[in-house]
Amino acid sequence: MKNNVVGRKTSGVDKALRIALYATLILVAGFYLMPLVVMLITSMKDAEEVRNGTLLSLPSYIHFDSWEKAWSSACTGSSCHGISPYFMNSFKIVIPAVAISTILGAINGYVISLWRFRGSNLFFAALLLGCFIPFQVVLLPMARTLGWLGIASSTTGLVFVHVVYGVAFTTLFFRNFYQSIPGELIKAARLDGAGFFTIFYRIILPVSTPIIVVTVIWQFTQIWNDFLFGVAFSGFESQPVTVALNNLVNTSFGGKEYNVDMAAAVIAALPTLIVYVFAGKYFVRGLTAGAVKG
Amino acid sequence: MNTNTPHSGSKSARPSGFSLTDWMPKIVLAPTMVIAIVCIYGYMIWTAVLSFTNSRMLPSYKFVGWEQYERLFNNDRWMVALTNLGIFGSLFILICLFLGVMLAIFLDQKIRAEGVIRTIYLYPMAISFIVTGTAWKWLLNPTNGIQKLMIDMGFVNFKFDWLINPHMVVYCLVIAAVWQASGFVMALFLAGLRGVDGDLIKAAHLDGASTFTTYRRIILPSLKPVFFSALVILAHIAIKSFDLVQALTNGGPGYASDLPANFMYTYTFSRSQIGMGSASAMVMLGCILAILVPYLYSELRGERSEK
Numbered sequence: 341m342k343n344n345v346v347g348r349k350t351s352g353v354d355k356a357l358r359i360a361l362y363a364t365l366i367l368v369a370g371f372y373l374m375p376l377v378v379m380l381i382t383s384m385k386d387a388e389e390v391r392n393g394t395l396l397s398l399p400s401y402i403h404f405d406s407w408e409k410a411w412s413s414a415c416t417g418s419s420c421h422g423i424s425p426y427f428m429n430s431f432k433i434v435i436p437a438v439a440i441s442t443i444l445g446a447i448n449g450y451v452i453s454l455w456r457f458r459g460s461n462l463f464f465a466a467l468l469l470g471c472f473i474p475f476q477v478v479l480l481p482m483a484r485t486l487g488w489l490g491i492a493s494s495t496t497g498l499v500f501v502h503v504v505y506g507v508a509f510t511t512l513f514f515r516n517f518y519q520s521i522p523g524e525l526i527k528a529a530r531l532d533g534a535g536f537f538t539i540f541y542r543i544i545l546p547v548s549t550p551i552i553v554v555t556v557i558w559q560f561t562q563i564w565n566d567f568l569f570g571v572a573f574s575g576f577e578s579q580p581v582t583v584a585l586n587n588l589v590n591t592s593f594g595g596k597e598y599n600v601d602m603a604a605a606v607i608a609a610l611p612t613l614i615v616y617v618f619a620g621k622y623f624v625r626g627l628t629a630g631a632v633k634g
Numbered sequence: 635m636n637t638n639t640p641h642s643g644s645k646s647a648r649p650s651g652f653s654l655t656d657w658m659p660k661i662v663l664a665p666t667m668v669i670a671i672v673c674i675y676g677y678m679i680w681t682a683v684l685s686f687t688n689s690r691m692l693p694s695y696k697f698v699g700w701e702q703y704e705r706l707f708n709n710d711r712w713m714v715a716l717t718n719l720g721i722f723g724s725l726f727i728l729i730c731l732f733l734g735v736m737l738a739i740f741l742d743q744k745i746r747a748e749g750v751i752r753t754i755y756l757y758p759m760a761i762s763f764i765v766t767g768t769a770w771k772w773l774l775n776p777t778n779g780i781q782k783l784m785i786d787m788g789f790v791n792f793k794f795d796w797l798i799n800p801h802m803v804v805y806c807l808v809i810a811a812v813w814q815a816s817g818f819v820m821a822l823f824l825a826g827l828r829g830v831d832g833d834l835i836k837a838a839h840l841d842g843a844s845t846f847t848t849y850r851r852i853i854l855p856s857l858k859p860v861f862f863s864a865l866v867i868l869a870h871i872a873i874k875s876f877d878l879v880q881a882l883t884n885g886g887p888g889y890a891s892d893l894p895a896n897f898m899y900t901y902t903f904s905r906s907q908i909g910m911g912s913a914s915a916m917v918m919l920g921c922i923l924a925i926l927v928p929y930l931y932s933e934l935r936g937e938r939s940e941k
Binding site: 358361362364365368369371372373374375376378379382390391394395396444447448451452455457460461463465466467468469470472473474475476477478479480481482484485504505507508511530535536537561564565566567568571572582585586589590598601602604605606608609612613615616617620623624627 | 666675678765786787813817821870895903912918922
């Protein structure tokens, strides 16, 4: 906004530059949109048109057959119930995992930024490292632990894993947000006799809406899109949708049904896309607020 | 380094000894502390221990020194994965940074419908790498994808078969990953640009600096922290890349497009080589730490000096 060219005369060169600028931006937008457009077009074609047409040729009329098949009867690995059971699994995993990790993160962030004690900064640094470790170093021990806890190959197990490795991020988000709240506020409230939870509930929580939205969206996207934990820790019955999609696309033998693959991919992407379209502002804020700092 | 005891005298009614409010922060933080100590650091050590044992299908605790690491670095598949990471990582980071900076600057020129364009650039970041892989697998597939499109458009000799070419397949990973993450880098830089002090820019303009010079000499240098953050995040995405390979190429043709994460997964879970799998995980951890520790150190030190 600030670094513009206001106050200067627009010459012909400037005008040409601006046209070039818009052309570039639109061309780049085409690059980003193309895969989605191609996925949608392909998913609406029938098998014949997929075979004979090209990527960008439009379907003669819009079929939703492959959507139906992807949803309820396509084969993913050994079972042929479409991706709908796995789509539901993803919700079963995402909803509790997001709720728990967000609540934990809020309280942790509150403590780390406003109730510091000896060692709390060190703890935060240690946790921060936890945001960034490659999860490959915890996969095998975690698989053993889940077995030992009796929650291996279940959606409960995946909820547990996502909470454990999500809490570092949610803590980081809330901590950065609460960092700007003056410590004097807490001191004053304490002198008035307010306790730890009263202050959190009455003073901190009411101003936290933006960061809660940001965190929930971030966690939702991360967990919905997860593949590594899903493939490592789920059983046949508890696979999240990303794993089912990958099975659908990579293990079906014989006639390859690209239109069904594409429909399944769009279905798997829909929840996060919808969140993004309606709450994109918060998504971006999460990326920038969390990421720039951390 | 301040403590949480604001009272200096004994004005408050609380007794000076035990107070629940003083303990609450620690109690509340305890579950996360336990999780972090066990599930991050404990497991890390566990994996490190396994990497020095002869574990195959089940963990064993017979120590064999550095043998697994020696086997690892004599393993052709691992060396391919590591080389791929080098190529993929550096190209992915460079292209994303370049595109991100350019697009952010372009979008910062009072563009009409900026919101719409920004939304389009960033949406790939909201979807799973598995979906991205599926989509690009279709686009890059020579029999049905872009190659066929171009041939049907009249470019009969057009050839674009990187996906099935062992020497080129790693560039397919770069294309798909750049598509997914470059919009995110753009958003980071755009936020950074919007945060630059407006007076500084006005002053530069008053001094007669052109828009180009202003960007090059004043605005971009002030975005150094954003640049480093983006670099670290991208490197991190690159080292951890697993899903994209799984969906786009499944490591193929052969194992030509394996990355370390895929190697680790295959050896640990499907090939019953837990020892070597753990060793590969430790090497990945080493790569991340080499990037991360200096970064976190400077971040935390910077924050302390701000206070």
